[in-house]
Amino acid sequence: MTEDKFIQYREAAHLAGQTRYLPDLELYEGTLRGYAVSSPYAHARLIEMDTSGALAFPGVVAVVTANDIPGPNTMAPIIDDEPCLLPVGGVCSYMGHVVCLVAADSLENAKKAAALIQWKWEVLPPVLSVEKSMDNKDFLFEPLHLIRGNTREAMEKAPFREKGSLQAGGQEHYYFEPQSAYAVPRHQGGFFIRASTQSPSDNQRFAASLLRLKASDIEVQAGCIGGGFGGKQSQANWAVAWSSLLAWKTNKPVLMMMERDQDFRITGKRHPFKASWEVGFDHLGKILAIDLSVAFDCGWCTDVSYAVLHHSLFHIDGAYFIPHLNAIYYPCKTNKPSNTAFRGFGVPQAFSIIESIVTQIARALGKDPAVVRWQNYYGIKKNNTTPCNMLVENNILRAAHRQILEKSGYNGLRRQIKAFNRKHISVKRGLALVPGKFGISFNESFFNQAGALVNIYRDGSLLIHVPGTEMGQGLYDKSRTVVSRELGVSIERIRVCDTSTAVIPNTTSTAASTGSDFAGSALKDACDKLKKRLNPIALEMMGLDKGWLEWKNNAIACKEAGKSISFNQLALHAYMVLESLSEKGFYKREGIGFELETMEGRPYWYYVMGCAVTMVELNLLTGEFRIPDVWILHDCGVPIDQGIDLGQIHGAFIQGMGWCTMEKLITDEKGQLLTNSLDNYKIPGIWELPENFHIDLFQGNPEPRNVQNSRAIGEPPLIYALSVWLALCDARGKMLSIPATSEELIKPLYDEK
Amino acid sequence: MELLRFYLNGKPREIDFSHRDSPPLSCSVLQYLRQYEKLTGTKQVCGAGDCGACTVIVAHKDEATGLEKRCSADSCIMRLPRLHGKHLLTIEAPERFLDTLPIREAFLRERASQCGVCSPGMVLSSYIHMNNHLPMNQDQIRRSLSGNLCRCTGYQSILDAVISLDRNPDLKSGREDPLDFPQVEKRMHAFVQGDNVYLLPLTLEDLYVARKKYPAARIASGFTGSCMDYKGPVIDISRVYELLQVHVSDSGISLGAGCSFETMKMQMAQYFPYMIPYLDSFASLQVRNQASLGGNIADGSPVGDTMPLCLAHDAVCVVCGPRGTRRIKASHFTTGYRKVALRADEVLLAVEFPFPEKGTYYFAHKQARRKNMDISSVSFAASVRVEGKTCTSVRLAYGGMAAVPARALHAERFLKGKMFSQANCQKASAWLEKDFSPISDVRGSASYRMDVAKNMLIFLYESYNGEHDGR
Secondary structure (H helix, E strand, O other): OOHHHHOOOHHHHHHOOOOOOHHHOOOOOOOEEEEEEEOOOOOEEEEEEEOHHHHHOOOEEEEEOHHHOOOOOOOOOOOOOOOOOOOOOOEEOOOOOEEEEEEEOOHHHHHHHHOOOEEEEEEOOOOOOHHHHHHHOOEOOOOEEEEEOOHHHHHHHOOEEEEEEEEEOOOOOOOOOOOEEEEEEOOOOOEEEEEOOOOHHHHHHHHHHHOOOOHHHEEEEEOOOOOOOOOOOOOHHHHHHHHHHHHHHHOOOEEEEOOHHHHHHHOOOOOOEEEEEEEEEOOOOOEEEEEEEEEEEEEOOOOOHHHHHHHHHOOOOOOEOOOEEEEEEEEEEOOOOOOOOOOOOOHHHHHHHHHHHHHHHHHHHOOOHHHHHHHHEOOOOOOOEOOOOOEOOOOOHHHHHHHHHHHHOHHHHHHHHHHHHHHOOOEEEEEEEEEEEEEEOOOOHHHOEEEEEEEEOOOOOEEEEOOOOOOOOOHHHHHHHHHHHHHOOOHHHEEEOOEEOOOOOOOOOOOOOOHHHHHHHHHHHHHHHHHHHHHHHHHHHHOOOOOOEEEEOOEEEEOOOOEEEEHHHHHHHHHHOOOOOEEEEEEEOOOOEEOOOOOOEEOOOEEEEEEEEEEEEEEOOOOEEEEEEEEEEEOOEOOOOHHHHHHHHHHHHHHHHHHHHOOOOOEOOOOOEOOOOOOOOOOOOHHHOOOEEEEEEOOOOOOOOOHHHEOOOOOHHHHHHHHHHHHHHHHHOOOOOEOOOHHHHOOOOOOOO | OOOEEEEEOOEEEEEOOOOOOOOOOOOEHHHHHHHHOOOOOOOOOOOOOOOOOOEEEEEEEOOOOOOEEEEEEEHHHOEHHHHOOOEEEOOOOOOOOOOOHHHHHHHHHOOOOOOOOOHHHHHHHHHHHHHOOOOOOHHHHHHHHOOOOOOOOOOHHHHHHHHOOOOOOOOOOOOOOOOOOOOOOOOOEEEEEOOEEEEEOOOHHHHHHHHHHOOOOEEEOOOOOOOOOOOOOEEEHHHOHHHHOEEEOOOEEEEEOOOEHHHHHHHHHOOOOOHHHHHHOOOOHHHHOOOEHHHHHHOOOOOOOHHHHHHHOOOEEEEEEOOEEEEEEHHHHEEEOOEEOOOOOOEEEEEEEEOOOOOEEEEEEEEOOOOOOOOOOEEEEEEEEEEOOEEEEEEEEEEOOOOOOEEOHHHHHHHOOOEOOHHHHHHHHHHHHHHOOOOOEOOEOHHHHHHHHHHHHHHHHHHHOOOOOOO
């Protein structure tokens, strides 16, 4: 590979240290640093506040409080319960609640000034557990119900019944680039904001509303960002709002970059939960009825919890047909950061619940859990509708199950493990199989739209604009691939522009794994339109009246006439004959949605499925474990870029494993997050990577409803990580809560006889 | 006024700390690179030596051999003055000095960079792996990269990328142009900025002089522990000749307190191979290159993971000062929570590990949430001498179980003179309740710590008996 070709790739710049994330930007002269000042209590009323000391501190240019905000002091994405800054008289709802903002010539000065703010608080008792908020019935919105059939009757008739419970902790995103935004006032008015974000259009909307400006006055731009994982879906609004408020107040560029401990303290995480259930089943392990209630710790405000809980509830069936279901989700309000989107968006939680139910059935019947899973999968012709009455199409659950049993040699392994465990006292092996089924789309119908722009230049090079942001998931490269295939041009000549609200308006968050579905589909639309307009010109250039044209190998050819022209010739000629070489594309998914009353409808465009098997070896003496083997069979349809998809599977699995096994958030009785750095919050390192990671892509099941027959990839494989947790439960011989840290896994063997 | 002299990516640098626009004396190498050199390829993520995103390569000329040696370091916790006389290489270094191109190409082929923030650090740690000619197997590569975290890739592609470099003919690592090093005089270096000083003594005599002149200055060697955030006057003892000496005699090995953990590992490999996995689990390679044995012990931390080793070996801490040298048993060195037996003018000179008596079995285990880069909840080191079947001598040392690392004397007393068996180890574990009453914190609850401590005795017995590979 030559150096020339090398620099064509986004990752090449990453590897050479050339990518400039927000902390690396070259800043305009006179740029100020912003600092957000947080409440010192988890629950307290702000009686009074005096910021004059801070304002007088050397280097400080401005202090912004709620009173200064020109527009409405709100930035809630769904339910209006989230002020941008806490006003005097208001009640702070978590330790970290932002009260005011300081802009100074350096971060050090801003922080020193912040310490000079005088305030008086009336401290209130914090609610820090879902039990407490359940007792108080303190919910952020009405609990959600998903009901099918007659659970009570079916439960009574069921030959077997089991009760159980499960609790899981949260998870910090730990994107490597912290929450950050750089707001620059424009000469003509308005602001240009460079942000580390998954939602440029939301950021634009909130900045405009806070400043009483129009959306057109604000441009939000995102280049390659240093990870998101859902953490920059709604929560990127904060840094954007704060930096633009300070930039507006000072008329100077303001860089707002959360420090790592601040990021830990202020931003929300994956939703922890406590679930309890009763399940009725028959002698084969077939589920007859499930009665289930889950209390989700949503934190202090709604944020996107409303959507997370819906998405989760729509997956409470897992991969299984449940004839009678009564599920209730409680959105508990607690005095903690507002829990938010995190890769999987409630689905990993739902799967952990249903999979622990299935495991418990297997235990009760003395069967292998894989056998019970097989009994309960959605069918192809019958038992093929979800509790919200959506048809499960292109169902490969049983096929994937069968294939993974074979690939992993599951039954042989099971026998070996039994023999191994009989022989060993302090080391035990465990095995688990977990299916995946993940619905793709935003449940809210209007989110399912996207725009894109394709520019061809007269020299035959292309520049594309996509609606989504590039956070490492490979959206930009997949977008190039889609255009490359549609227009038959080599990928090297296609460049992707930084994502901007000024070019593609009204975009939906790059979330719900829809990034490449949406961008790819909109780009395809643009390419189709371009071809439609340029085909007659190409024919004319070939001296033909009509003919079927093939766009391939940087050329346009008419096979039947044996003629062809190069892409470059066509581009130049089209320009000369006054034909536009630019085209916008648009994509919408119509018909997605559900009835709020009955929860019935079609919340998803399609499902992504697969299956995983994990074997673990647990040292009972220490609670440490190793993972000799993981097998995954995942369905990407026809992958747009197999390398990217494999990377997403690996990455999601390890990230999910972090949630299941080692990432533990600890809050003290005052509501202070004690795990606020990598020193005390542990994410997986390279030793946590399984020793043998066997990944295959399921063959022969293209997705007809999606661009180039591909399927979305970002979130679904995270579910497979539950196989590590379940294998550990298997090795430990009991159900474990999440995360199953060594503290859960260790077994006191010292007093065994 | 002494100038700080080093090379950066092939170019000489001189820093006058008395100058108005110069970086602060406490400036980290990372801050210097990003703020003063505008080199942003070295990334800041955790800011505390916990992730490796800021990995740089520090080259120095080995005094004895005259050979160039390259080591990785976390630049976020490395003080700028430590570069004096060295050559700093970053991801931006020209290929003729630092050939990372084949590595980057391999990463690109394997799609081993997603969001990309960890990538420059990963590339440099991979480079060091290649530069040290380490075996190209999974295990060794994991060892080399265990100080670099990635939140996106799940590591498989990174591992594959490095493995693919095996026998790559393009790789020039180790065959680059020789590096330049600045001439620095062989005497104590002193960098002054207003009231603040940074002293780099080269001998014990220098050190005593420096201490007398700046009694308030803190002594630091690696800056990876409790000095990490300290910004005041410092005496950096990492170059004190006497502290870097390793002596092997008939009776044992004496390690200079200034030896880095990596040096310690190398030295101990021959005599106490059981220690290697234990030492390997400390922090990360980048940190082990900087952190010293002496710092770990003299910090007096309840979880200073080398102390249990010292206790299990009945090691001797040799301390020295202007008034002479004293030998203190390791068991008497830590006197309380972050308190040690050093007098105000003394430093830890060396630690003497006696060679094992025949028939002695050693065992060590560090228990933490993650295998690497984690502070232990409990650490354990033991030596057991078994004659016939009887346990004639036993030392059971724990970290994380009390305010200081300590031996479990009750449990030891129970075991001594008894048959060394699973049953007796189980019984001995009950005595740990008398030896320790651990606390609960973010690294584990009191009951968990006690469970671990007790299970360790079973673990010890099983490894002794060959039932457990002690992984």
